[in-house]
Amino acid sequence: MPRLLFDDIPYLPIAQKEHDEFAQVLKTNGVEVLYLDDLVSESITTSEVKREFLNRMIAESGFKEESETANTLFEYLNNMGNLEMVTHIMEGVRKDEVELSSLDLKEASGDKAYPFLMDPMPNLYFTRDPAAAIGNGLSINKMTYKARQRESLFMEYIISNHPKFANQGVQVWRNRNHFNHIEGGDELVLNDHVLAIGISQRTTAEAIEDIAKSLFTKNSGYDTVLAIKIPHNHAMMHLDTVFTMINYDQFTVHPAILNQNQQIDIWIMHPKGQGVSVKHERNLKEVLKVALKLDDLDLIPTGNGDPIVAPREQWNDGSNTLAIAPGEVVTYDRNYVSNDILRKHGLHVHEIQSSELSRGRGGPRCMSMPIYREDLKK
Numbered sequence: 001m002p003r004l005l006f007d008d009i010p011y012l013p014i015a016q017k018e019h020d021e022f023a024q025v026l027k028t029n030g031v032e033v034l035y036l037d038d039l040v041s042e043s044i045t046t047s048e049v050k051r052e053f054l055n056r057m058i059a060e061s062g063f064k065e066e067s068e069t070a071n072t073l074f075e076y077l078n079n080m081g082n083l084e085m086v087t088h089i090m091e092g093v094r095k096d097e098v099e100l101s102s103l104d105l106k107e108a109s110g111d112k113a114y115p116f117l118m119d120p121m122p123n124l125y126f127t128r129d130p131a132a133a134i135g136n137g138l139s140i141n142k143m144t145y146k147a148r149q150r151e152s153l154f155m156e157y158i159i160s161n162h163p164k165f166a167n168q169g170v171q172v173w174r175n176r177n178h179f180n181h182i183e184g185g186d187e188l189v190l191n192d193h194v195l196a197i198g199i200s201q202r203t204t205a206e207a208i209e210d211i212a213k214s215l216f217t218k219n220s221g222y223d224t225v226l227a228i229k230i231p232h233n234h235a236m237m238h239l240d241t242v243f244t245m246i247n248y249d250q251f252t253v254h255p256a257i258l259n260q261n262q263q264i265d266i267w268i269m270h271p272k273g274q275g276v277s278v279k280h281e282r283n284l285k286e287v288l289k290v291a292l293k294l295d296d297l298d299l300i301p302t303g304n305g306d307p308i309v310a311p312r313e314q315w316n317d318g319s320n321t322l323a324i325a326p327g328e329v330v331t332y333d334r335n336y337v338s339n340d341i342l343r344k345h346g347l348h349v350h351e352i353q354s355s356e357l358s359r360g361r362g363g364p365r366c367m368s369m370p371i372y373r374e375d376l377k378k
C-alpha cells in the first residue's frame, strides 16, 4: 500500500459504483465528463504515435530500451487495440502474462516474489494531479513519487494528438521535463488572473517560481500567484486537501493549517521585468481579499472547526470540495458535519457516497480535472 500511496484497500465493485455515481452527479448538473482512458486511446492516432508512446511508457517504467524485457513488453502491448492497451497499462502488467526467454540484469536483481512487471497506476482516479488547466493552457506535471510519475505522460499525448485538443493553441505553461516537482492538487485557479499554489510535500518552491515566471511572460493573463505553505504530511499532501474555493467569496479551510493567530505563510508573486517579485505575508483572509478585490470573504472551517471533528473529516477529504458552479459543490457524504456547515453558509451541496473512494486519500476535487471553465466573472 505505501508503494502505491494508499492507506487501505478499496472494495472494488463498490468503489466503481461510487465513481459512476460521482460522474452521474456531474452529468446531471450540466458537466461534460471525459474519461482518461478514452482520451488517451483516441490520442493514439497512428501506429507511429503508438510505437513512440509505448516506447516512452516502457522506458519510464524502468526498462532499458532494446532490452529483452522492453522488447517483449512492446510486442505484447502493441498487439492490443488502443483502448485495451491503455487500460492494460493503467492496470499494470503481471510477470506471468508475458514469457521472457532470458532474464535481463534488472529482472535478475528485482524481487522475484513481486507479481508485477509493470506497476499498475491506481492513483489515476485522482485526475487532478498529473496536470492542471490554467487559462488557455496547462501545466503538465513532474510528479513527486515514482508511483505516479508516469501518469502525466498521458496528458502530453492528449494535448498534442487528441483531435479535440491538438492544434487548438493550448499552451503548456510548464512541461514534465523538470527535476522540481509540482502536482495539480496544489494548483488552485481562483479566477482568470490569480492562482494559488501549495508549497507542500508534492510541490516545491522552485517549481512554483518556475511556472509563475512562465505564466507572467507568456501572455497567460495571469499576474498573481499566491504560494501557500502547508504541512508536509500524507493527510495534507496537497493544498486542496485543506483549502478549496467554492464561490466568488467563499472557501473551505482546515483549521489546522492556521496558527493561533489565524496566520499561515504566504508568498505573493507578481511579474517583475522578465522575472517574479515575491512578498511574504501571513494573513490568509487579507491576502485573498486584496488579490481577489473583495470587501469580505467567508472562510468556512472543515468540521465546523471542532478539534476532534475537523481532523477526522479532513482525513476523509472533508475540505476537498469540488465547485461545479459558484456556491454549488460536490462532497463526500461521510463528512456530515462539514456538509451541514456548508449548507448553513448558503452552499448547494451534492453529496456522493464515499465509503470506498475515500480510501485512496482524495475527494471530489482530486477525482476531477476541469479542462474548460466558463467565464463566470461576476
Ligand SMILES: NC(=[NH2+])NCCC[C@H](N)C(=O)O
Pocket (backbone or CB within 6 Å): 004, 005, 006, 123, 126, 128, 129, 148, 184, 185, 186, 237, 238, 240, 241, 360, 361, 362, 363, 365, 366
Ligand atoms: N489532489 C489531491 N489531493 N489528490 C489526492 C491524491 C491521493 C493519492 N493517493 C496520492 O497520494 O497521490
